[in-house]
Amino acid sequence: MTTRAEWVAVDWGTSNLRAWGIDASGNTVFTRSSPKGMGKLTREEFPGALTELLEGAETGSGAVDVLICGMAGARQGWLEAPYLDTPADLRGLFAGAVRPEMPGSRYLPAILPGVCQKTIGAENVMRGEETQLLGLHVLMPEFSGVVCMPGTHSKWAALEAARITRFATAMTGEMYEVLRTHSVLRHSLAGDLDGPGRAEGFDAGVDAGLARPDNLLGLLFSVRAGSLLSNRQPDWCAGYLSGLLIGCEIGAHRDWIGDAEVPLIGASALCALYVKALAKVGAKARLIDATEAVLAGLKAARQFAV
Amino acid sequence: MTTRAEWVAVDWGTSNLRAWGIDASGNTVFTRSSPKGMGKLTREEFPGALTELLEGAETGSGAVDVLICGMAGARQGWLEAPYLDTPADLRGLFAGAVRPEMPGSRYLPAILPGVCQKTIGAENVMRGEETQLLGLHVLMPEFSGVVCMPGTHSKWAALEAARITRFATAMTGEMYEVLRTHSVLRHSLAGDLDGPGRAEGFDAGVDAGLARPDNLLGLLFSVRAGSLLSNRQPDWCAGYLSGLLIGCEIGAHRDWIGDAEVPLIGASALCALYVKALAKVGAKARLIDATEAVLAGLKAARQFAV
Numbered sequence: 001m002t003t004r005a006e007w008v009a010v011d012w013g014t015s016n017l018r019a020w021g022i023d024a025s026g027n028t029v030f031t032r033s034s035p036k037g038m039g040k041l042t043r044e045e046f047p048g049a050l051t052e053l054l055e056g057a058e059t060g061s062g063a064v065d066v067l068i069c070g071m072a073g074a075r076q077g078w079l080e081a082p083y084l085d086t087p088a089d090l091r092g093l094f095a096g097a098v099r100p101e102m103p104g105s106r107y108l109p110a111i112l113p114g115v116c117q118k119t120i121g122a123e124n125v126m127r128g129e130e131t132q133l134l135g136l137h138v139l140m141p142e143f144s145g146v147v148c149m150p151g152t153h154s155k156w157a158a159l160e161a162a163r164i165t166r167f168a169t170a171m172t173g174e175m176y177e178v179l180r181t182h183s184v185l186r187h188s189l190a191g192d193l194d195g196p197g198r199a200e201g202f203d204a205g206v207d208a209g210l211a212r213p214d215n216l217l218g219l220l221f222s223v224r225a226g227s228l229l230s231n232r233q234p235d236w237c238a239g240y241l242s243g244l245l246i247g248c249e250i251g252a253h254r255d256w257i258g259d260a261e262v263p264l265i266g267a268s269a270l271c272a273l274y275v276k277a278l279a280k281v282g283a284k285a286r287l288i289d290a291t292e293a294v295l296a297g298l299k300a301a302r303q304f305a306v
Numbered sequence: 307m308t309t310r311a312e313w314v315a316v317d318w319g320t321s322n323l324r325a326w327g328i329d330a331s332g333n334t335v336f337t338r339s340s341p342k343g344m345g346k347l348t349r350e351e352f353p354g355a356l357t358e359l360l361e362g363a364e365t366g367s368g369a370v371d372v373l374i375c376g377m378a379g380a381r382q383g384w385l386e387a388p389y390l391d392t393p394a395d396l397r398g399l400f401a402g403a404v405r406p407e408m409p410g411s412r413y414l415p416a417i418l419p420g421v422c423q424k425t426i427g428a429e430n431v432m433r434g435e436e437t438q439l440l441g442l443h444v445l446m447p448e449f450s451g452v453v454c455m456p457g458t459h460s461k462w463a464a465l466e467a468a469r470i471t472r473f474a475t476a477m478t479g480e481m482y483e484v485l486r487t488h489s490v491l492r493h494s495l496a497g498d499l500d501g502p503g504r505a506e507g508f509d510a511g512v513d514a515g516l517a518r519p520d521n522l523l524g525l526l527f528s529v530r531a532g533s534l535l536s537n538r539q540p541d542w543c544a545g546y547l548s549g550l551l552i553g554c555e556i557g558a559h560r561d562w563i564g565d566a567e568v569p570l571i572g573a574s575a576l577c578a579l580y581v582k583a584l585a586k587v588g589a590k591a592r593l594i595d596a597t598e599a600v601l602a603g604l605k606a607a608r609q610f611a612v
Contacts, residue, residue, distance in 0.1 A: 217481060228381070
């Protein structure tokens, strides 16, 4: 007997779209993904992208709830879902959802809100990470403390059980990409970036970033100077650049880190770099699978709604 | 009676090429410029670009010395001029010049070296600024102290009369351009960037950067969050971004700044921003015209050679 999905959980980010069909027992009965992220779609294209993604999926024949988190709820997305303000109780995510229309479709989409912080001078926004944080709360109900979410825009969030009390964003991943591609540093990073020098460069970069996080603009130029004067190769330079940025990010958040383990939610290869860098400031980290977290969060959002 | 140039002074940067014909009394008898900067030329195109620039110029009919500073001496330039290492006596620049060949031409080009700093972990390079610094020494012979040279890659140099003892580079100007053009911040900077909010944004940005230079990666994202949450307009965001970067740069160099006036060499509009930002840390600045400095430096390099 084939189990059918009772509802569909969706993570609709800037770059990708992923869906999981969930049955009445909470099991995943299908997984779908597509590169049709929010960044590639006009507002009118969202219903079609969702329909296409779910075509032929094993769902019931009637109306099907589709619960979405992420950038689909941004101003440039499908339908803007207003932010919850910090301190934000993540159990209230579903209550803040918006419902875009899909006339003639049996899908009933709802988009979860993001979370914002309106404090002047510490303004901040997240979309998608709040759902992962709700998932973390369900996976580790006893946890309160700081969570680090490495990525294009890394998030640091202070969690008190199901509440986000404050959070910060560091443009670490985007900075790496932008500098690698568009700055003078590209000359030093032209070649094989995954050679054996990468780990050594990363190590040196983290040390330099942690020692002088206030001097990032200066340290960055040392990537270029190091390749010109000390014959640093592209793999070393790539590791060094990555290490500088992560070292500066962690250096700026030292006062967030206490004695407790820091949960890391993100891509596993990237999180492994943060584990190494956090160890240098005496912090232990615990890896949380990002997909597991977002799926747990989408399920929890729905559960807390009833 | 028309005065003829005895020799030609050339500043050959990444983006532009400028030349001044200098007569026997040290007066400028012609000025030429072209967009044929080093970044746009292959090695083979340098002689032609120089000949084209000087076509019909009032020089003597015999051989003409052409003294060049800047990126023409880089590895990707016309002919690599090895760096002088710090501490570097700038009166020795001419002795380190290289002489590219121009067979059949009456021009005798010589390219001045740049200056490097080989200290591991503080590796650094400059090309062009060393000539401006020699010019500063000639213009202000009594001066010893810190000089700030705002630009794409801002330089901070400790000068003891004609000697550079150490220097640093901050990628401030390039970072502004790269973030404005290629990062998520471009959404917040799309529009009129020179509106009345720019000065206010700059002021707020400098304050934020000076307060937390270690948190640049976080502050940068606040440009985006500010436009989403607090309806900051593109002009304000542009000023804020510029202020953040300059504030972080100055914040990282606070221990370089003493009680003395800081000479600022660079584009006048940019230097005016640094004057404002430096005032916030109690530092006085003195504007030095960059063209005047480079020309004085090229003349001095030639004088110290004889």
